[in-house]
Structures are given as structure tokens and as C-alpha cells.
Amino acid sequence: MVTNPGRRRRATIHDVALEAGVSRGTVSRVINDEPYVSAEARIAIEAAIERVGYVPNTAARNLVMQRSQAVGFIVHEPHSLFLEDPNIGEILLGANAALSLADFQMVCLIIDSERDTDRVARYLSGGFVDGVIVVSARKNDPITRIIEKLGLPSAFVGHPPDLRRLPFVGIDNRSSAFAITERLLATGRRRVGMIASALDRDSGADRLAGFTDALGPLFDPALVARVPFYAYADGVKGMRALLAAEPELDGVFAASDAVAAGALEALREAGRSVPGDVGVVGFDDSAWALRCQPLLSTVHQPAAGLGERAAESVLAQLRGEEPELGGILLTTPIVWRDSA
Template sequence: MSTTSGRPRRATVHDVAVVAGVSRGTISRYVNGDPYVSASAREAIEAAIAEVGYVPNTAARHLVMQRTESVAFIVHEPHSLFVEDPNIGGILLGANAALSEADHQMAVLIVDSERDTDRVARYLSGGSVDGAIIVSARANDPVARVVEKLKIPAAFVGHPPGASSAAFVVIDNRGSARAITSRLLETGRRRVGMIAAALDRDSGSDRLAGFTDALGDRFDPGLIEPVPLYSYSAGRDGMTALLERAPDIDGVFAASDAVAAGAMEALRAAGRRVPIDVGVVGFDDSAWARRTLPALSTVRQPAEGLGRQAAALVLAQLRGEAAPGEMLLDCEIVWRESA
């Protein structure tokens, strides 16, 4: 099949009908999954589709159905951290697996600036997706407000303050942080500090709260170093600042594995041995935890499970089912040589 311009002409339903020897209506029923198509007609249609190279016009089908069969995966992080943080990748893969099993597509949207916020808001408002999975939302997150205003079926990974969406997939950040800090204290550490990342979102603030719980009367606010991101460089800079302020520090809880890896670099540069001089623990059990020397003690969170469950909650809402208010997934402590 060709045109005068030399470009191949796209095969149509009419072409399939001619080759298969059936009506266009039968072709339409087959393409739309209608069970009332005979086995012989189905076989003829499939052979004709292969012969003429017909590809169904999904855009037209979606227009009729008023569905795109696409779900947005929205990450409110800098572009560099999207690549650096293995947890985001794990959440994305879990979500994509669940959506793929349901024959839905994923549209990945990264929010790194106010301009990105405006762009993503316009994209969502245009009806380009049926639902949204939102990762790393901050308190009063503007994209989260857009999603809620448009009443798009959505699920948050985490539970940002002020979000009123019906669906959240979470882990017990506070309890897990308390547990691993307590384990660190049991090794005999006396001056334990924290590199507290991402305090503008629930995961960061909850991990700080868990650390504070574990220290109790021994809590020293001077041993807290806030950093903006769950990143290697933030951990390195945060540890450097802590050492300058408290050179006698002998234990550190880093709010993520990437932060812990950066902290261990700063400790080595300062001539401090891990774990002999300073015990270090992290959070995530990501690839960072297995790259460090010594291997990092940490909290294992189910990144792919978070993504898979978030996608399942969105798909349930698209089927008209009520989503649970909050789904809690378990974590566990993985104890290695760093502490």
C-alpha cells in the first residue's frame, strides 16, 4: 500500500474486512474485545490483520471510551535525584509492573521547578491520563492540590501533610527510625547524631521524630544536621558540618542510604573509622547500602511493593471501587558491619 508521496498508507478496518471477508462491524467488535465474534471470523480477522499490517487506532477508541488507559507517575524531586535515588526507581518499576498487567501505560512526570509544576498541571487538566501516582509530595504540594481539584483517581506514596486524597501507601517511618536508632544505641554509642533529610515531607519529618523518640532524655538538638535532599552530596556535607560542631560524635543515623554513603565518605576524609570510631546506620536498604565499605546497617523498605500497591489503588478507583484510606507496608532492620 502506498501513496503518491511515497509514504506507506496506514491499513484501515476496510482493508482488513476485504481480506478477511467479514463486515466492518465484525472487525470493530473484534478490536473492542466483544465476545460475540465466532471462532472462524476471529481466525480470519487475525490472519487479515497480520497480512495488511493493521494497527488499531487507540486514540479513537479512547475518545469513545473517554479513557486514556494511562496513569501519571509524578515525582516531586530534582532531576539528578531521580537518577541517583534507587528507591524512586524501585517504586517506578513496581507501579509499572502493576499497570502493565492491567494493560495501562505509565506517563512519568518529574517536577523540579515552578515551571514544571505549571506544565504538569496543564497536562493533567487536559485529560491526558486517567489517574496519578504521586511520589515525594511535600506539605501543601501544588501538584497534589491540582490532582485533588480535578478529582483524578490518585494514590500517594507517603502521606504528605494537608493531602486529603483517599488513597495512601505508606511505611512506618517513625517506628522504623526509632527501632534502628535504638539498635545503634545498644552498641554503646554515647554521642549519636542525625543527618535529617527532606524535613518538608512526611518521610523526613517522621524519621526525625523516630530518632528523637529513641534518644529520649539524651536527645541533643545540636547533633541534628538538616539537609534538603536524600542525596549522597547532602550526606557528605551534613556529616562534615556535624564533625565540625561535634568532633566527639560516635554514632550517626542518616535519613537514607544515599545520605549515609555520603556521610561515610566525609568520615573517611576526616580520618574517622566506621564502625570503630563512628557507627553509621541508614534507611532504605537500597543499592547504596551494599556499595559502602563496610556494608551499611539500614531499614529495608519495600520500594517495588509501594509502587505496585499505589498502582493497584489507582486501578481500583478507575474500576469504581472505593480505595482504603491508608495501606501500611512492613519494614525490617538489616544489620550489617557499619554499626
């Protein structure tokens, strides 16, 4: 038989046992941190592991345990927005930190098309992950139904209306939008519009509802520019539409900081000063808020905390614990800066 001379043979439990002069069963108990091993044997085995260069075969162990030791991180956004939106990155990093502490791997799965949906559905059905964290799920999302059908431990960041009893972590978007709009109105603005994004998911729809609640009789549906994504380019487009609809506009609530940054660019184009002519507020308190000139008044969304709590929820379910009824809601204080 011809062997590959360039590839070193992987050390096994058998090699460790021979080196330490003990049985394979004793080595297995040390590797799995089980009791009933003498201190002398444990020291000898640990030294033998170091000498022979043994690394546990986690793939084989996971096969026996029927665990992958991995959690999927599913994002329903265009690829470009995945890179542009700092909130998604913060959610991902928060989730990864919690998973890393528990020695779990994160598998990123981006859904940008129907083909992606089919591919991810097959992947989940194949048992390649033990649980999932889902960001930006829409109503009537087939991935949500697959997760429900498989009974996968899961946590959604956000709360789509058809989520039923699946666990979620989120914020009160409606109340937060109400609070920031009310604060904007308190500066004396009376012709206030909104660039409403992502109305096909709970966060966007709830932010529009909170804006509408706060304006009450001042609400004018003609002063709502509807755009598809929480993106800078959509902010530019939406702001241009609002200025065309109402040249005397004096206040704007943008559904995200990225959208607000785009709105500021369109206002500069139009020769409108901020906050002198138009007060602008956003939502997220992301890196976009501090890139803006003037600095952006906004709602602080604890994105890293959302990811961390979602991961902790999935890990708790994997330990056999029941998820919290009614979901987990984090607080969202207003951060008031110069743009309004």
C-alpha cells in the same frame, strides 16, 4: 492530490472486512473481544488482520472511551536526584510493572521548579492521563490540590500532612527510625547524632521524630544536622557539620542510604574509623547500602513494592473500586550489617 510515496497507508477495519468477506461490525466485535461471532468468522478475521497488517487505532478508541490508557508518575525532586536516588527508580519500575500488566502506559513528570508545577498542572487538567502516582509530595503542594479538584484517580507514595482523604501507599517512617536508632544505641553509643534530610515532607520529618523518640533524654538538638535532600553530597555536608559540633560523636543515623554513604566519606576524611570510632546506620536498604565500605546497616524500604501497590490502587480506582481507607502501609525490617 500529491501523496507521500514514502509513507504506507494504514490498514483499516474496512480493509479487514473486505479481506475476510464479513461486515465491519463483525470485525469490530472480534477486535473488541465481544461475543456473538462464529468460530469460522473469528478465524477468518484473525487471518485477514495478519494479511493486511491491521493495527488497532488505540488513540481513536481512547477518544471514544474518554480514556488515555496512561497514568502519570509525578516526582517532586531535582532532576539530579531523580537519577541518583535508587529508591525513585525502584518505585518507578514497580509501578511500571503493574501498569504494563494492565496495558497502561506510564508518563514520567518531574517537578523541579515553579514552572514545572504550572506545566504539569496544565497537563493534568488537559485529560492526558487517566490517573496519577505521586512521589515526594510536600505540604501545601499545588499539584495535590489540582489532583483533588479534578477528582483524578491517584495514589501518593508517602503521606503529606495535608493529604486529607486522598489514597496513599507508604511505610511507618517514625517507627522504623525509632527501631534502627534503638538498635544503634544498643551497641553502646551515647553521643549519637542525625543527618536529617527532606524535613519539608512526611518521610524526613517522621524519621527525625522517630530518632528523637528513641534517644529520649539523650537527645541533643545540637546533634541534628539538617540538609535539604536525600543525597550523597548532603551526607558529606551534614557529617562535617556534626563532627564540628561534637568531635566525640560515636553514632550517626543518616536519613537515607545515600546520605549515609556521604557521611562515611566525611568520616574517612576526618580519620574516623567505622564502626570502631563511629557507628553509622542508614535508611532504605538501597543499592547505596551495598556500595558502602563497610556494608551499611539500614532499614529495608520495599521501594518496588510501594510503586506496585500505588499503581494497583490507581487501576482499582479506574475500575470504579473505592481506595483503602487509611492508606496502605508496607513492612520495613532492619537489615543489620557491618557499619554499626
